[in-house]
Amino acid sequence: MAAGLGRRARSVEEMVINFGALAGFPTENFRPIEPRPTDVFITTWAKSGTTYIQQMFHQLRMAAATGTGDMAFDDISRMTPWEDSAVITDSDMNQPQKAEPRGFKSHREYERLPAGCRYVVTLRDPRETYVSFFRFMEGWMFEPGSIGIEEFFPLWMAGGPGGCDYYTHLLSWYARRHEPDTLLATYRWAVSNRAAMIRRLSAFCDIPLDNSSLALVMDMTSREYMYRHKDKFDDAMMAGALEAKVGIPADSDSTKVQAKGSDAKLVPPAVGAQIDAVWAERVAPVTGHKDFASLAEEIDALGG
Template sequence: MTAGLGRRARSVEEFGANVAAIMAEPLHHFRPLENEPGDVFIACWAKSGTTMMQQMFHQIRMIAATGSSDMDFDDISRVVPWEDSAPLIDHDINGPQRATPRGFKSHREYERLPAGMRYVVTLRDPKETYCSFHRFFDGWHLERGAVGLEEFFPLWLGGGPNGCDYFTHLLSWYARAGESDTLLTTYRWAARNRPAMIRRLAGFIGIETTDALVAEVDRMTSRDFMYAHKNRFDDAMVSAALERRVGIPADSDSTKVQATASDAKELPPSIAARIDEMWAERVLPVTGHRDWAAMARGVEERFGA
């Protein structure tokens, strides 16, 4: 029996009603994460490279452990669990994984993650995340075309299940740049320099690389490869919970991997201005960077070529 609306939301308010219905479901399997020494958190903000980094992390450790890559999963978050969404889908994310180290996905800020772990973060232009987030929800959580880019602002600011707003996440992780437990760069750098990123990530999690490993992981983290296997990156576990609780078909278009990247130029001027205002209020005084472009240059220069 479904709760909530029994269909996709047609407004921001209806989206909230559906989420409330899902969260009201009694939990039978969920247990809070019991973190272990050496755990790795892929802690990018929403639509900022999380899925690519989950795939990169998983393939590195699987090839190192078994000599073979691994696409035998229905959802990348089944093999690199999404901690934030575990209560929503009533999932126990504890226990051994297919290879070590264990890895988890989160969109949260540093202060709300377990201390003493290892953290991998790619940062992205807030305006690109906005367009990508809307594109992701439109036709899945939301009736296609029902909520335009201008009306989407509260959902973007919410940051997803158990998440935080973009600026809280950005400032939290920017402050961790240079810490030995944190590997931080931009999504743009990681996507454009995948072989180098693969080597950096492998070294960070204590795995030695070979040219063959790097080449295979590079192939498997390309947009073409991931798009060809997009049904592995479509939040199948969340989709199943949505179908069961609020009647949104599990075969909806929920893939995170698109054939082309989202373009910040699609953003309405009114929304771009609101994001610029929030940047000036929250980010500029703390970092000295007047805009995303300046911050990205600084992060990428520090990370190195």
């Protein structure tokens, strides 16, 4: 029998009830990661390019191992398992993967991940993440129209299962921008400079890359391609667990890939003021950057 509400939430308070209920379920198969130095953690913050980099990483290693890509999966997070949600999905994080190196998804800061591995992070404008996160949750986690975008701020700050808030994540990885174990880019740069990002990722992960593999991965990471295969990027494992445990229908739209990107201009002024206030309090004093655009210029320069 499902715990929680047994349905999608209709308020912020009901969202908290549903997610709180998940903690009460025992696990049978869960086993935490036994890390290896070659492991790659794709650990962007929520709605900041995680799925895009998961797809890029998986197709890179499959092209190197087999000479072709791979779409024979129901959920990209079965190929690069999601560390943060493993207890919810009752997953053994040490199951064999299709190719080397092993890859894992996370939304966490450096301090809560296994040390001594490799980390790939893309950073995104907070307003864009806000709109994208709202679009993603509406119609899946909560009933359409039941929570206004103005009310969504506490849910955005929560960051999802096992995650951290946007600012903690950004500051953690900004501090590691020059570390050899960390590949840091902005989401916008990674999308606009896809070939360069593929080359950076292959070199960083020690995955061989030739011209034919580059062309293959370029095609399979385009928005058009991923949108045509959006059912592969819809959190099927998480959706199944939420249906079984808290009664949230798994047939609702939970795809990560949208036909068009999220527009930061849709953030209401009052919410934008909250986002800016936390940036001014926490990020600007540490980084010297008054806003994300300024910080992005520094990070983009790392790509050459």
